[in-house]
Amino acid sequence: MRTTAAVLHHVGQPLELTELELRDPGPGQVQVRIRATGVCASDLHILDGRLPKPLPVVPGHEAAGEVVAVGPGVDDLAIGAQVVLSILPRCLACDACRAGRTNLCSWGGELAATGTLDGQLTGWHLDDGSSVHHFNGVSSFATEVLVPRSGAVEVDPAVPAAVAALLGCAVSTGVGAVRNAAQVRPGQTVAVIGCGGVGLNVVQGARMAGASRIVAVDVDDDKLALARRLGATDTVDARGDAVRTTVTALVDGGVDHAFDAIGRPEALGDAFAVTAPGGTAVAVGLYATDAQVTLPAFPLVGERRLVGTYLGGVDPHVDIPRLAADHLGGRLRLSDLVVERPFDEVNDALDELRAGRVLARQVLTVD
Template identity: 40%
Template sequence: MSITTRAAVVESGGAPFTLSEVELDAPGPHEALVRMVATGLCHTDLSVASGALPFPLPGVLGHEGAGVVEAVGSQVTGVTPGDHVVLSFTSCGACRTCHGGHPAYCATWLPLNLIGGRRADGTHTVSRGGEPLGGHFFGQSSFAERALVDERSLVKVDPDVPLESIAPLGCGVQTGVGAVWNVLKPEAGSSLVVLGAGAVGLSAVMAAALTPATTIIAVDRVPERLALAEELGATHTIDATEESVPETIHHLTGYRGADGVVETTGNVGVLSEGVDALAARGTLVVVGAPPFGTEVSLDVNGLLAGKRIVGLTLGDSETQAFIPALVRLVREGRLPLHRLISTYPFADIDRAVRDMTAGKAIKPVLTF
């Protein structure tokens, strides 16, 4: 038996989001039906909607959902109807990286989350007028009033925390926080640079402020975002329109260079500057994703000082442990996520997209 709901559908690459009645399949054995309360808007949604990634359109996107479980499949054990949940990426649970606690590097991550548009068995989760739509986006497709969600995308959370305040944890925030906590792991007295002060970058700044790093440098081109970065824990900021980024980083780090760099912009020129700014044995974490096939040229001899460049997906987090910890930090005011969030009614999704694209909103959250 299918469930009718209202969703924001992208008809083709570059088309706007349009509200449309769609039908959800009945929950499979390892799925749940979730009534959405809020969902974050992420640059990945916009990249897919623009046609830059090969996701099947027309389709329903959305991958930072938060809501209340309404029904569960026959083999779901982790949640029950009435539970509050944050939705994150899905994974197979059976490959070596999933067993090793690194589900963001699941062997089937790309088709299950980003480009497949359907379940692992090839069946569709969402249709319209009998025609299948691209769905199952990050195991959720949460730009809809109700979503059919993979069990491995579901994270049960504290019901006392407003869901609109924690929806972005599913992707952008855990990515920025995980870059710092799970990869860089700053030691006492270390220096850390965040390139780009958007939602992911500012999440990295907040995470760095909760570590023993003593120098936290935020780099951006927008003065208002740099001012916010300082309020969230940056000890220094660099306006890339006015200063040489590598030279200023070297100056601020006592000419050692940065122990850690988080690159969130997806700009290969910025990435290259970040590598130049690393200290000996420093690590740069690549978070920002340029178009598929993009390459970057690096000074090989410059890497011989033990510099490391590490790619990152979704913070390399194990969501069942990581997201509840972040929820607690939000609840206690130690991760002031509300400073990044602007809320919009679901029907105003296109206004949220415009504000995000124009830089007026750091992290739009749609509310239902």
Template identity: 50%
Template sequence: MQAVVFTAPSAAIEFTEVELAAPGPGEVRVKIAAAGVCHSDLHVKRGEWDAPAPLVMGHEGSGIVTELGAGVTSLAVGDHVVLSWVPPCGDCRYCRSGHEARCQKVATIVAPKGVLFDGTSRLSRDGEPVHHYLGVSSFAEEVVVPASGAVKVRDDAPLDIIAVVGCAVATGVGAVLNTAAVEPGSTVAVIGCGGVGLNVVQGAKLAGAERIVAIDVLADKTQMALQFGATDRIDASQADAVEQLFDLIPDGVDYAFDAIEPPSTTEQAIRMLGLGGAAVIVGLPPTGAKASFEPLVLAEADQRILGSNLRLGAPLTSTSPRWSTGTWTASSSSTP
């Protein structure tokens, strides 16, 4: 089959033939219908994150199940699925305690080693192993993934649109509903209105936030954010975003989401907070990047800094009422 293969930051990615083995126990084969493009893939290509090579890139995707491995009963051939790059193992202490987004096997085996749960790859080229990217590798015609990483959706869900649910939507909406648990009536700032940021905006709207301030250096992005539920927008290219935020909301915001990567925007998110506010770090910077804040101010104002990786929870499941309303379809207008 054809796939996009990364070999080194200094080398061009290759669109080439690779072999895909049959699914093992607890795994499924999925024919890819669509794949989203995420900044995380760019971090790997630039050498900003360590990744095993060679590997098939891509971690957002949707498709149709074509083969079941031994013991899989949660899915059937023909099911339409969204792929998740945090497939819970169900066995580690985090999964057992209900914190599947922190799955220990994903964090220590699947993601860093470029393999599946059993420590091996289903991908190869000319007889040599090729690594999986985050257990997905959606830049390919077909994939083999853990069954827990293939989330069944309705058959009428448009596969080309829902591909980004596996990362951009789950990351953005999940940061609001699951990490921050934004309350109705809250004030929210969103720094960066790309695919993830727009879904933070959408999540804040779903949560019932009263004011949602979209912040970006590109006017067309903040304009689009209004369609997702933003009530205000700030052009960060014209003046200091923090000063503009306090002009709009003099007391600062209850929640500030940093949905892009520079440490400077993390620092801005912290400075935008009001009393008792929380800064939620959603965008992922290069390895080694550092941001600073004044601990005394944070402590005296009873503020928090929250990290948020992919926070699935109920919103990604096909039975959740949040997704049965069709609000997720707004994500089709952007990629992360």
């Protein structure tokens, strides 16, 4: 069948809305009609060459849709079910999977590196027969996609698709960083550097974890105001205030947990600098593959930790349904984060994200 996809042929160029021929789902695969797909900084990283991928490729990795067909061997997903797509397909057989760290699955890593659905084949091609690659088994900037069964997580249809989409990346990453990487406990203090789609969910995760102080840092007044509505107790304007001294003055001696939700070495340096002795700095954002960070060594004597996290360390099949329940229960406020726009505005949405003009998360919707 035919699908319309936004294809990146060359780094630095706009995506081209192109019709592709989509294969029937193979063994263990699921065909999904995309309803909503978020626009994340990681997609920009691909477009701008900071995250090299096999080309041509269809970006998009934060999406919700409807199951329209399943391949042989898929007997636990009904046609019509609402699913959130996940960039963490897993094999449940490799060392990482057996250790319970399915987000580090080596098979999932192979799909990401090869841009295929099974290590060898892609699910679609151009009319001249040439393959188009997938982005981590999702490639949701398209109207219909094939994904591995383990990359589709069924969620309650009561969650609107535009909200459900966010569960796949921004919410998993932000809340997961709080719950899994930092393990914030009630009464602890938190700083969040960067209040975009991910950072605002770090703020919400910290509020749900019972943090006593949540210091949000950004350069944008509207983002800081939204951070306050979502649970930040203090805000720091990084345009006028020196971030490190302001945060450590607000929370005397530094915070228990500081998060770089931007993905830049300077922001990670700020996060590390504002941790108290015994504190944890968490690298939440996705860094350019050649980014380097230099940190002062002496503060490590204070038993500070610097930890990385991939998609918040979540197990999508456990955590995404939980996050959906958090939304339906009113604990996680996601409706305020969604700015909907039609799918064919994908390049405009990416341009506005690049320019930093976006409050919260743009979500492209497909009729």
